[in-house]
Amino acid sequence: MAELDSEIFFAGISELNRMVRAKEVSALDLARAFGRRLEALGPRYNALALPLTERAIRQAKAVDGEIKRGRLRGPLQGVPYGAKDLLSVAGQITAWGARPYAAQVFDYDATVIQKLESAGAPLVGKLAMVELAGGPGYRYASASLTGAGRNPWDRTRWSGGSSSGSAIAVAAGLAPFAIGSETSGSILTPAAFCGVTALRPTYGLVSRYGAMPLSWTLDKLGPFCRSAEDCGLVLETIAGGDRRDPGSAGKSFYYTPQYAHKIGDLRIGFAPADFSEWPDDAARPGFQQALEAMRGLGATMVETRLPDFPYGAILGAILSADAASVFEPLIASGKVDELADQKQIAGLKAGLEITANVYLKAMRVRRLAREAIFKLFGDVDVLITPSRLGPASKIDEPLDHRPDRARPKDAGLTALIPAGNLAGIPALSLPCGFAGNLPVALQLAGPPFAENTLLAVGKEFQSRTEWHKRRPPGVG
Amino acid sequence: MKNQDPTRSRMTRRQLAGAILTTAATAAAAQAPPSTPASAPSTPAGEVQSAREQNQRTADTLAAAWAKLQVPMETEPAFHFTA
Numbered sequence: 001m002a003e004l005d006s007e008i009f010f011a012g013i014s015e016l017n018r019m020v021r022a023k024e025v026s027a028l029d030l031a032r033a034f035g036r037r038l039e040a041l042g043p044r045y046n047a048l049a050l051p052l053t054e055r056a057i058r059q060a061k062a063v064d065g066e067i068k069r070g071r072l073r074g075p076l077q078g079v080p081y082g083a084k085d086l087l088s089v090a091g092q093i094t095a096w097g098a099r100p101y102a103a104q105v106f107d108y109d110a111t112v113i114q115k116l117e118s119a120g121a122p123l124v125g126k127l128a129m130v131e132l133a134g135g136p137g138y139r140y141a142s143a144s145l146t147g148a149g150r151n152p153w154d155r156t157r158w159s160g161g162s163s164s165g166s167a168i169a170v171a172a173g174l175a176p177f178a179i180g181s182e183t184s185g186s187i188l189t190p191a192a193f194c195g196v197t198a199l200r201p202t203y204g205l206v207s208r209y210g211a212m213p214l215s216w217t218l219d220k221l222g223p224f225c226r227s228a229e230d231c232g233l234v235l236e237t238i239a240g241g242d243r244r245d246p247g248s249a250g251k252s253f254y255y256t257p258q259y260a261h262k263i264g265d266l267r268i269g270f271a272p273a274d275f276s277e278w279p280d281d282a283a284r285p286g287f288q289q290a291l292e293a294m295r296g297l298g299a300t301m302v303e304t305r306l307p308d309f310p311y312g313a314i315l316g317a318i319l320s321a322d323a324a325s326v327f328e329p330l331i332a333s334g335k336v337d338e339l340a341d342q343k344q345i346a347g348l349k350a351g352l353e354i355t356a357n358v359y360l361k362a363m364r365v366r367r368l369a370r371e372a373i374f375k376l377f378g379d380v381d382v383l384i385t386p387s388r389l390g391p392a393s394k395i396d397e398p399l400d401h402r403p404d405r406a407r408p409k410d411a412g413l414t415a416l417i418p419a420g421n422l423a424g425i426p427a428l429s430l431p432c433g434f435a436g437n438l439p440v441a442l443q444l445a446g447p448p449f450a451e452n453t454l455l456a457v458g459k460e461f462q463s464r465t466e467w468h469k470r471r472p473p474g475v476g
Numbered sequence: 477m478k479n480q481d482p483t484r485s486r487m488t489r490r491q492l493a494g495a496i497l498t499t500a501a502t503a504a505a506a507q508a509p510p511s512t513p514a515s516a517p518s519t520p521a522g523e524v525q526s527a528r529e530q531n532q533r534t535a536d537t538l539a540a541a542w543a544k545l546q547v548p549m550e551t552e553p554a555f556h557f558t559a
Contacts, residue, residue: 363553
């Protein structure tokens with residue numbers, strides 16, 4: 001095996017693919033190097049659920065053979081990746097981060113795994129996650145079969161969840177990209193806390209066949225990467241209609257930055273209070289500088305706010321009822337008590353008692369909320385707000401404990417995570433600064449299927465800033 | 477399935493504007509961070525009771541929104557179903 005420069009662990013997808021095609025490095029070398037690095041460093045952050053280095057090596061050998069024969073498959077050919085452990089890989093353990101499923105094995109690949117295999121991307125490992133993707137809610141970061149996700153920037157801090165391992169792996173250079181999932185915040189939160197770029201696609205754009213269900217009308221799969229551009233490349237590969245996913249939109253995605261709207265023609269909506277009043281004290285300067293950088297892109301900045309709806313309650317009712325229904329056999333068997341987090345166990349049990357009346361109220365009010373959000377996009381093309389209002393929490397801190405402090409009167413766009421998930425709209429998380437030694441991030445959201453617009457803004461922002469290139473200490 | 481949302485055609489602009497504008501108080505309440513528990517419930521039964529109480533608060537919030545929004549009878553749930 002060739003000795004690889006450690007810089008390669010932080011290279012972008014296009015660069016890695018170029019090197020493989022130019023035979024400067026083989027796909028086999030990359031699969032071995034990333035696989036071994038993931039095995040060696042992944043446990044340090046509780047990021048690894050299942051190493052698949054040998055499988056990746058077999059895939060990589062086939063890729064090298066194809067390249068030798070002149071068969072080029074696209075920008076992910078030869079580029080290794082990791083997948084959240086809620087995606088089935090035939091013949092391998094898929095534990096969903098949860099002790100009751102620690103020995104679970106499916107005999108088929110999830111659609112995204114199939115698509116990435118067809119693209120020539122070797123899978124180096126299954127990545128850790130919060131048990132059952134967080135279910136209806138959990139109290140501690142330790143709610144996982146593999147332990148609390150440790151943040152590469154400071155291992156005494158949480159990585160965020162539920163796609164913990166996906167964010168950690170990209171941040172620490174254990175994989176060039178990773179696949180995660182979001183029902184409400186499970187992509188955006190760990191991406192923000194770990195300082196990586198990630199995309200939550202429009203509901204239905206990426207097939208969820210072979211992924212653990214949590215809430216049928218909320219679940220999405222998306223990429224964690226080093227840049228907005230890389231997110232576009234991965235999304236193009238994993239998007240597409242799939243009859244095996246009842247929620248599939250039947251649409252493909254083509255990453256076409258060359259045809260994107262000019263930034264100067266866009267209207268970007270923001271709420272001043274989101275940047276000046278809501279953030280934690282340590283994070284506020286970073287967010288304000290990021291807002292100024294966003295202004296510098298030349299778009300028209302428009303003050304706005306979300307339509308007033310009880311987004312948290314709507315989402316809570318739907319998610320709790322869905323999750324309890326999905327896991328009713330687990331609850332009935334009593335094995336639910338094997339989960340790590342008492343709050344999650346209780347939430348699943350109590351979720352079975354949510355009445356049809358409450359559920360239908362939530363789903364009907366949701367429709368009005370969605371219409372109101374779509375109407376908002378008649379006035380703006382993109383919404384921006386902090387992905388999270390502060391940096392990663394301490395790893396042993398209860399997640400339902402919030403410091404008491406005066407709340408700003410203007411809610412602004414601070415409910416964009418639940419609102420955006422209820423509406424099924426896409427969102428991009430971009431690293432935008434630091435609070436002390438911990439990263440913070442901006443969230444960009446747009447109307448359904450506006451991924452190219454979000455990626456164009458993200459790419460331009462990242463061409464003018466260096467936050468996405470920063471590396472955690474001690475990772476090479 | 478496209479454009480099968482009944483509210484798109486049946487809900488008047490005035491109704492929609494009313495729906496958007498009349499729930500400020502409800503939204504502010506719902507989006508407040510979870511109240512800080514004095515301490516986590518110490519028993520599994522206490523945890524379940526706490527979860528039930530949370531579900532009741534959610535139901536109450538939805539009921540308040542429902543009343544203020546005066547949700548039109550024809551507003552269908554946001555399910556996605558294709559025959």
